[in-house]
Amino acid sequence: MTAQHPGPEPVWTAGAVARRIGVAPSTLRSWSRRHGLTATGHREGAHRRYTEHDLAVLQAVRRLVGEGVPVAVAAGIARATAERPAPAPAQEAAPPRRPITQALVRGALRLDADAVLGALTSALAADGVTPVWERSCVPALRSVGRRAGADEACIGVEHLLSWCLTTALHRHSARYGSRDAPSPRVLLGCTDGERHQLGLDALHAALAERGVAATAFGASLPTAAVVAAAQARPTDVAVLWSQTPRTGRPGVLRELLPLAGTVLAAGPGWSGTRLPAGVVPVTSLGGALDAVLAARPLAVAGG
Incomplete structure (x- = not known):
């Protein structure tokens, strides 16, 4: 425009x-x-x-x-x-495959980790992280989560599915190296007390597909640790994930604002929270991915 x-x-x-x-x-x-x-x-x-x-x-x-x-x-x-130009495909793109939600749920219910990992690995390689996460992984997690909520015997099923998702996403990330062109310097972490990190694992893998090597700290990162990490190296984008309102406390976002070019409040835990001015809320993997890729690198003194 x-x-x-x-x-x-x-x-x-x-x-x-x-x-x-x-x-x-x-x-x-x-x-x-x-x-x-x-x-x-x-x-x-x-x-x-x-x-x-x-x-x-x-x-x-x-x-x-x-x-x-x-x-x-x-x-x-x-x-x-x-x-941003779309990457040229190595060959004619195949149409997206059907969601593998049922395959994930069935495999998890059978406690068949190999079957779940196999389905995930194939789908990620064929379709990429964002469509597989949004069309298959999230619905499968919700389905298994409902079962676990109604029957404690299914909690193991939920844990197995979560482990398989984390493992598959980490393996997928490892397939990609950093691109030669400058990319945003990204910090990914969960808020203090937040142990649900699958959303961040998905974002990490989606960024890896695009050649952005983010620094991921995983679950339950204390505020002091988040601030120290942002101070230790220039940070273009800081993404803090909160799954539940109990862990969506805005103080850490306020402390990050002077240290990072862009601060993203990701996940449903921030819903209903009054965020500090300048913090960008993101509610989907696609929205978070766009916000990170659009970030402009900070000017670094002497760099």
Whole structure:
């Protein structure tokens, strides 16, 4: 929207775009005026006509805003994501496979770790982390979690599935090295007392696929340790995961703000918490991935 993008001529009117993304025309005008989210090549006094690229950026902004991301931050993420060229596939991309939710649940119920790991390994290699996590892993965890909540005998099933997911995601991460081009310096950790780290494992693996080697600290990281880690090395993005409201305490986010370029509050535990100004809430793996990849590296003195 600020750069010129070759492609089809502008065809979308402002009213059509507003209807397509589900906002009022006045909201679209406000985004244009305050955040530069206007039509490519628009001239003052002329009717706005949006390209397909413009529409894609605005749809991304609308999705992020719906997840609680401030408009100014959402605009930056959407632009950076749209500008980033998609990696060229080594061969013609195959259509996404069907979710493996039932295979994961059946294998876990049989306590067959090999079957669960085999299904996960194949799916991750074929489809990548984000679709497998969102379409298969999360539904499988919910299904097994409901069983464990109703019957203590199934708690072992839940633990086995969690172990298999962690193992498969770590193995998948290890397949990828850091890219040569500069990438964000990322810190991943769970809040103090939070022992559910699968969401962070998924983000770590998704970043590895894109050549971003994040520093992961895992479960229950005390506030003092988070702050010390951010002080020890320049941190472009700090991601703190909270699964439950009990562990979603905003004080640690406030302490990180002066130490990291971007601070992300990830996970459902932050829901309903008043976050410090400047902290970006993310509620999905895709949203967290976009926010990390859109982060601009901090200037490092002497670097």
